[in-house]
Amino acid sequence: MLARISLLVVSLTIPGALRAEQAAAEKAGFASRLTIYPAKGAPDACGPDCDRWIAIEGEIDENAASRVRRFLAGVKNMQRPIYLHSPGGNVEQSYLIGRLLRGRKAVARVGRTIATACAADAQVDAACLKTKNAGGEIEAELTTYHAMCNSACAYLFLGATSREVAPDAALAVHNSRLVLAIHGNPPPGLIAELRQRRTATADRDRTAYIAAMGIRGELDDLIRTVKFENLHILTRAELYRFGIDTRPLAETTWRLEKGTRPYVSKFATLKNENGPSFRMMEWRLYCDNKNRVPLMFAAEIDAAAVGKRTLMMTADAAPNEEAGGFPTRTGKYEMWSGSLDFGTFRAIMASRSLHVREMTQKPDETADTTRFDIDAxxxxxxxxxxAASCPPATPAAKSPSTTIPLPKGTATPAAPSQ
Known part of the structure; x- marks a missing residue:
């Protein structure tokens, strides 16, 4: 039997072997080869006092690890964050890259790098890829909105010692598929046996890798239940529970939403103090009206909170000036809307943080208070x-719609991958 298996192995080509083979439409928007390059953006583009980062994007091909190794050998400051945007690819290569990141104590985040020299919809065109691979620093913008790190990319991401997934980005997993390139006509029974053995080995490798990265085994248990044809986007509670992103508060950057009534918004997910669940929140600032700036806050209701709620907000530059009041409830959300005078608004613009205080007056006349800061x-x-998008004359501010959908920060990947 061993001799027969040896002959079969000789007749099979098994490079990497584990990956997801996708249709061309599913891979739209991604290069077929992993690209890594240094990027530079506006001040604070990648966080406070951060304007430079490393971009890793595209499919993880069978030679990706060697290129990443060469690139990292020339990087002295590994605290420069790495932003990943990939549909996945070769699993074995993702393990190798993940271990490279672990050895360098890398900081990894899920985000899309948009080279300013290329049109937004031409980021994977041949000319743009040539620019990204030229070796120099690329002027770029950065966004987490609908960014994704799926399948094999998730294993790569686990290798970093610091990991962040923004509320509007996605980290998604599913089981792998073994791809065999068969030459000759080996007996079907031997192919099935080899496939079974190779799959078992791959399962053991994945379990060992996840454990080595300090991630809870529940992630491995979950992956085993997700069929290759499907894709599971890890929830905020799962990211926290598995030890992937353990921040009790995760935020997006402020971003412009264009439309008939444009606004800037920020999303955040906050862990409930009394349990493992998270609440999604949103802040919106609208075009100024009559020397005041409309502000809206909406959040999923904490089911454990019972009593009258009060929301108050202050800024670093004006700690004694508060905005807020009593939010109204509608469905699974609570909402507050009002407006800021220009003094308070200028204080917010000059601040690093906005301090939020939520108070719940309980029936026994005691109060629970939750405090947290959001990044300004x-x-x-x-x-x-x-301001450049605001109409010449803004009508009187209206209260936001009482029907608040799940924030657009909830990311839905364009395609499954591994």
Missing amino acids: TGLPSAWTQL
Whole structure:
């Protein structure tokens, strides 16, 4: 039997072997070869006092690890964050890259790098890829909106020692598929046996890799239940519970939303103090009206909170000036809308953080208070973009619709992959 299996192995080509083979339409928007390059953006583009990062994007091909190794050998500051945007690819290569990142104590985030020298819809054109692969630093913009790190990319992501998934980005997993390139006509029974053995080995390798990266085995258990044809986007609670992104508060950057009534918005997910669940929140600032700036706050209701709620917000530059009040409830959301005078608005623009205080007056006349800060970095830039989009005459501010859908920050990947 061993001799027969040896002959079969000789007649089979099994490079990497584990990956997801996708249709061309499913891979739209991604290069077929992993690309890695240094990028530079506007001040605070990648966070407070951060304007330079490393972009890794595209499919993880069978030679990706060697290119990443060569690139990282020339990087002295590995605290420069790495932003990943990939549909997946070769699993074995993702393990190798993940271990490279672990050895360099890398900081990894899910995000899309948009080279300013290329049109937004031409980021994977031959000319743009040539620019990205030329070896120099690329002027770029950065966004987490609908960015994704799927399948094999998720294993690569786990290798970093610091990992962040924004509320409007996606980290998604599914089981792998073994791809065999068969030459000759080996007996079907031997092919089935080899496939079974190779799949079992791959399962053991994945389990060992996840454990080595310090991630809870529940992730491996989940992956085994997700068919190759499907894709599971990890929820915020799963990211936290598995030890992937353990921040109790995760935020997006401020970004412009164009439309008939444009605005700038930020999303955040906050862990409930009394349980493992998270709440999604959103802040919106609209075009100024009659020397005041409309502000809206909406959040999923904490089911455990019972009593009258109050929401108050202050800024670093004006700690004694508060905005807020009593939110109204509609369905699974609570919402507050009002407006800021220009003094308070300018204080927010000059601040690094916005301090939020939620108070719940309970029936026994005691109160629960939750305090947290949201990052105001990038708001002035987003507001400048909004000002350019505002109509000449803004009508009187209206309360936001009482029907608040799940925030657009909930990311839905364009295609499954591994």
